[in-house]
Amino acid sequence: MNEPLIEKNVECQLTDGTVLRADVYRPKKDGVYPVLLIRLPYDKETPRYYDEYLHVPRMVEAGYVVILQDVRGRFASDGEFYPFIHEADDGYESVEWAASLPYSNGKVGLFGMSYHGFTQLAAAAAFPPSLKAVAPVMTMADPWADMLSGGSGPSSVGNIKTWTLASMVQDELQRNNDPKAEQVNQYIEQLPEWLHETPSNEWTPMKDLRPNSYFFDVINERVPASFREKMNVIDKLKDVSIPALFIGGWFDSLLKPTLKAYQAYGGEKMLWIGPWTHEEMTGRAGGKYFDNAQVEIGKDNIKDPTELHILWFNHWLKGKPHTIEKPVHLYLMGQKRWENYDRWPPSPVEEKTYYLHSKGAANSRSGDGALTTSLSGNQATDSLRLDPANPVPTHGGGVLIAGHESGMFDQGDIQDRDDILVYTSETLTHDIDILGTIHAEIWAASPSPLLDLFVRISDVEPNGKAYNIVDSFHRESVKENEKVRVKMDVNHTAYRFQTGHKIRVEIAASNAPMFDVNLNNGKTTKTASHGKAAYETIYHGGSCPSHIVLPISPYA
Secondary structure, three states: OOOOEEEEEEEEEOOOOOEEEEEEEEOOOOOOEEEEEEEEOOOOOOOHHHHHOOOHHHHHHOOOEEEEEEOOOOOOOOOOOOOOOOHHHHHHHHHHHHHHOOOEEEEEEEEEEOHHHHHHHHHHOOOOOOEEEEEEEOOOOOHHHHOOOOOOOOOOHHHHHHHHHHHHHHHHHHOOOOHHHHHHHHHHHOHHHHOOOOOHHHOHHHHHHOOOOHHHHHHOOOOOHHHHHHHOOHHHHHHOOOOEEEEEEEEOOOHHHHHHHHHHOOOOEEEEEEEEEOOOOOOEEEOEEOOOOOOOEOOOOEOOHHHHHHHHHHHHHHOOOOOOOOOEEEEEEOOOEEEEEOOOOOOOOEEEEEEEEOOOOOEOOOOOOEEEOOOOOOOEEEEEEEOOOOOOEOOOEOOOOOOOOOEEOEOHHHHOOOOOEEEEOOOOOOOEEEEEEEEEEEEEEOOOOEEEEEEEEEEEOOOOOEEEEEEEEEEEEOOOOOOEEEEEEEEEEEEEEOOOOEEEEEEEOOOEOOOOOEOOOOOEOOOOOOOOOEEEEEEEOOOOOOEEEEEEOOOO
């Protein structure tokens, strides 16, 4: 493979005078080429963005100029960083700058994942004339709601703390010649322990390192309305006509936001979802490994994600024939294969309802909780303990917090706790293929003004191990001790429950340190520390038919 020509810290001057800097990788052969641009806040010099996430030399060899640019206020670029708010305007200008370079043919594509997936969507919603295609991976279009947890819902404080301390604050201190930059690594080494410190708005690491950080704007929900408006591009996506390749992971922390952006997007689009986490696209997801997920992916046997990107941009930036026919490509977990579909969610599906049932003692997997296909005529209740001093620990799923790995893990130790309600089906006599969104409807009451429900679906193997499939955390304001019906989309999946296995639903009232903990007094650990143990009530049967709804695939 020919090594590309490299230019370091090429300057892009914005109309407000701010200079952004980028590393440019281009073919050695003279000529003009389409440009692929990634705009990121995590240091363009990091090897992950050169040859791990995607392989830049292969993209250059395929006939592209590839540009890695530090966004405003990060690493080599000038200006002041505040999450998300500058990415639409700066993205527009950066695209047009890239199109004007002497080795550019005027056509630009954007690529990147997570934050730099958002930089693509924000730029696309600003309609730069030279932008011909984008490829947002594991991302969001409304980070105030999707990542920063603005509003009345549970706050993913574990994500915010990890992101700010582990990825953001050191550069912010170094660029200001602040000697406290040398202390950052000490805090990072102890970050899994620091995540449990409350309240979050008095969090010691950030209070010490950068007390005026946007971190506290987020935690205290004092981000200016004008900033929140700039963060939200979801409502603008319907008007975007630029083709978009969306990629998600079944165990990615941003799966829901990725699909929300995909469904809102108005332009021609393609969707791929593999058994991937936010950290890796290898097929390993926690304690499970999925074959055919790292190389030779999809029914089209595409070499890897780099090749997928090249094929996508070859069509939209070079006019080459589209070799991938259908728009939706999903990895079917439990079947070791990919399948193509015409739309997301695939249709038709048969909805199958499973009802919660017990005689009032569903606490732990040793209790009497059952999951049945018929509704009991008798209403019953289970008591769900929430002790802020001993919250249910985060374990697996789509997490992105220090000391916790994403993916599938045996939940047995969690399900042995008596502050978990567990409902398990009979042993399955045939395979059940789930394809789409799992819904839940839970009737509950809280002794405090806040009701918290964490719902997880797991697969119980014949050996008794129970591996998590999907989960969701829901909070809403309620009247004390008043019965309410809570509807939630648990999450999306494509998964086979095999013959001889069981389906299990567990319900908890906490999930820490991923989310802030309800203190049972109208406050949470986001802004307070002192609370008390209390019991929520879960109703089922009779006029309170708490249940889950599984989308059963007819394509097996």
